[in-house]
Amino acid sequence: MPTPKEEPPVTSAEFIKAYRVMLLARVLEEKLASLYRGGMIKGGVFLGRGQEALSVSVAQPLRKGDIFAPLIRDQAGRMAFGDTVLDTLRTYLGSQLGPMKGRDGNIHRGRPREGYYAMISHLGAMVPAVAGALLARRLKGETGIVGATCLGDGATSTGAFHEGLNAAAVEKLPLVLVVANNQYAYSTPNSRQFVCRDLIDKAIGYGVAAHKVDATDLEQCLLTLRKAVRAAREGGGPQFVVGDLLRLVGHGEHDDAHYVDPALKSAPIGRDCLLLAEEQIIAKAWATRTETAAWRQEAEGEVNSTVDKVRREPGPNPEDDDWMAYSKSEFAEHYAGA
Amino acid sequence: MSSITYLEAIRLAQEKALADDPRVFLYGQDVGNFGGAFKASKNLAKEFPGRVFDAPLSEDAIIGMAVGAAIEGMRPIVEMQFADFSTCGFNQIVNHAATLYYRTGVPCPIVVRLPSGGTSGGGPFHSQSMEALYAHYPGLVVMTPATVEDAYSMLLEAVALDDPVIFCEHKFLYYHLKAEELPETALPVGKARLARAGRDATIVTHGAMLHEAIAAANELATDGYELEIVDLRTVKPLDMDIVLASVARTGRLLCVSEEWPWGGVAAEVIARVTSEGFGLLDVAPQRLNAKDTPVPYHPDLWSVHRPTASAIAEASRRLLNI
Incomplete structure (x- = not known):
């Protein structure tokens, strides 16, 4: 095991870099919500409002060559790992030019060849996938690699979560598994999801390192995830991170989240991590309000111009799709009349 | 060469795959030093150190890890011990491995070995034939070798394929089906x-x-x-x-x-x-x-x-x- 180190403080550059990614993700998601209401989105919209601080902190310490398998509320983490406004909008708006070419949508996008995995909807499924990817890297003789994946509180109840984390622990893989406990799995509260004192206690059962963080606080998130990623990179085995926060939107944009307990909304856990981060920037005089307003304006400019561009792009043409689920065309079945 | 059983043909195919291709590794319950519940990987852990190893009792994780390893360019062969237990890894097979290429353009070259079919006394949970279930899903190649020669050559073909293969090897044939020698060539995949x-x-x-x-x-x-x-x-x-x-x-x-x-x-x-x-x-x-x-x-x-x-x-x- 590496010797424990005092975690150096978060620098202004590190904080502002993360904040600006959070801001861009927030602005983009606000646009997605408005496009959804305008009927412009193909399929559903699932937003990460309130989860940006934790999400960006997972991906910011990752490097090129690492693996990241985000979940549905990780727009900020995705962008910190290299996803773009363009790819996001192409996927949501169903452009043929996007990475998924209309074959899959919204949050199911990725570029697996670049270590950016495309989640399937079945929660927990990416845990063993990332573990297997890390196993492969080890077999290939690569060292110093980290694989991170994100889940919600609901996914901790799945078999895939249990099997994947346990298998990663057995192999002592450099997996960083981050749970955003946003208090609700769709409408199901924590009280109907688990009865352990805290989700962090699950780490004991798997024999993995545990990190708990107030996920409304960007500085704490950056510190905790930086430490967890480093521990995994240095051979400390799987790192289990639980961030407490409140989902500040519905499960999807179709959901008004009327079931959320008002007491949670007014409690510290219900604070908006983006506003808190901005307050901290101002308080520490890392930037002025004029500068943060300019950053927002810049983000809005990029999002709006990209929407204009993508809306003019063609959607997939059913006649051009080869309708091939196999990499070898000779495996295609031919059904009479089809 | 003395007679080769169907089971030994599978072991020999895995041995050859490991010897020929550094991307191949074996993962599954008891496949390591023990050599597998049916001994289909007997001595392979010793012969190929670090490339043949035991998995926890977790079919979902076994398949899921194979998918991740395949994305990273490896060629995992995973054993389900009994085909019947593959239902515990069903989600990863049909929703992850089978959809990956269509969704992302990245192929998923995994081989899932399913010791399949009935034997006397096997009962409800050690006897099932799952080939139609998996064939229902687009993206999977489903092989059902009926001879010693095919057990050998088709497993090698399965490893070479870029697409996920469900390899339904029949337990009833394991011991009493024999051949004098193994083939050098084989019919192409998909030919009856x-x-x-x-x-x-x-x-x-x-x-x-x-x-x-x-x-x-x-x-x-x-x-x-x-x-x-x-x-x-x-x-x-x-x-x-x-x-x-x-x-x-x-x-x-x-x-x-x-x-x-x-x-x-x-x-x-x-x-x-x-x-x-x-x-x-x-x-x-x-x-x-x-x-x-x-x-x-x-x-x-x-x-x-x-x-x-x-x-x-x-x-x-x-x-x-x-």
């Missing part, structure tokens, strides 16, 4: 084989049922009837050319499959022959499957639960109006 030439009726089958069908054909031959037998080899893709050509010769079709009848391989072959080759048929096509109950434990029940040579002979006689 004419296992027996005949003129009076066509039997389309796969896996252990091939040998029951051959025994039935030998019985009918003593009465002067010649059954033609098609061994499908892979049930997906399904080689309809050879099936239709055979039905064109015989005009009569019996599909024999060890799995359950509803939506099975036999049902698919009959559907395809009926829609694509209706005019070739002289009489209504027939099928013979296992009975539509869980696979029974007691040998006396099991021996009539699945199609047997005598049941196939009887069904063939009915088809021939004898």
Whole structure:
């Protein structure tokens, strides 16, 4: 095991870099919500409002060559790992030019060849996938690699979560598994999801390192995830991170989240991590309000111009799709009349 | 070379795959130092240190990890110990491995070995034939080798394929099916084989049922009837050319499959022959499957639960109006 180190403080550059990614993700998601209401989105919209601080902190310490398998509320983490406004909008708006070419949508996008995995909807499924990817890297003789994946509180109840984390622990893989406990799995509260004192206690059962963080606080998130990623990179085995926060939107944009307990909304856990981060920037005089307003304006400019561009792009043409689920065309079945 | 069993052919194919391709590794329950529940990886952990290792009792994780490793360029061969337990890894197989190429353009070259089918005393949870279930999903290649030669060459082909392969090796054939030598060449993936030439009726089958069908054909031959037998080899893709050509010769079709009848391989072959080759048929096509109950434990029940040579002979006689 590496010797424990005092975690150096978060620098202004590190904080502002993360904040600006959070801001861009927030602005983009606000646009997605408005496009959804305008009927412009193909399929559903699932937003990460309130989860940006934790999400960006997972991906910011990752490097090129690492693996990241985000979940549905990780727009900020995705962008910190290299996803773009363009790819996001192409996927949501169903452009043929996007990475998924209309074959899959919204949050199911990725570029697996670049270590950016495309989640399937079945929660927990990416845990063993990332573990297997890390196993492969080890077999290939690569060292110093980290694989991170994100889940919600609901996914901790799945078999895939249990099997994947346990298998990663057995192999002592450099997996960083981050749970955003946003208090609700769709409408199901924590009280109907688990009865352990805290989700962090699950780490004991798997024999993995545990990190708990107030996920409304960007500085704490950056510190905790930086430490967890480093521990995994240095051979400390799987790192289990639980961030407490409140989902500040519905499960999807179709959901008004009327079931959320008002007491949670007014409690510290219900604070908006983006506003808190901005307050901290101002308080520490890392930037002025004029500068943060300019950053927002810049983000809005990029999002709006990209929407204009993508809306003019063609959607997939059913006649051009080869309708091939196999990499070898000779495996295609031919059904009479089809 | 002394006789090689079907099981040993699988072990030898894995050994060759490991020796030839550094991307190959074996992962599954008890496959490491123990050498596998059926010894299909006997000595391989010692022969290939660090490349053949035990998994926890976690089918979902085993398949999921294989998917991740495949994305990273490896060629994992994973064993499900018994095909029946693959249902615990079903989600990763059908929703992750099978969809990956279509969704992302990145292929998923994993081989999932399913020790399949019934043996005496196996019972409801160690006897299942899952090939139709997996064949239902786009993106999976489903192999069902019926001979020692195919067990060897098809497993090597499975490892070489970029697409995920469900390799349904039949446990009933493990020990008593033998060959003198292993093949150097093989039919391409997706090609069926004419296992027996005949003129009076066509039997389309796969896996252990091939040998029951051959025994039935030998019985009918003593009465002067010649059954033609098609061994499908892979049930997906399904080689309809050879099936239709055979039905064109015989005009009569019996599909024999060890799995359950509803939506099975036999049902698919009959559907395809009926829609694509209706005019070739002289009489209504027939099928013979296992009975539509869980696979029974007691040998006396099991021996009539699945199609047997005598049941196939009887069904063939009915088809021939004898």
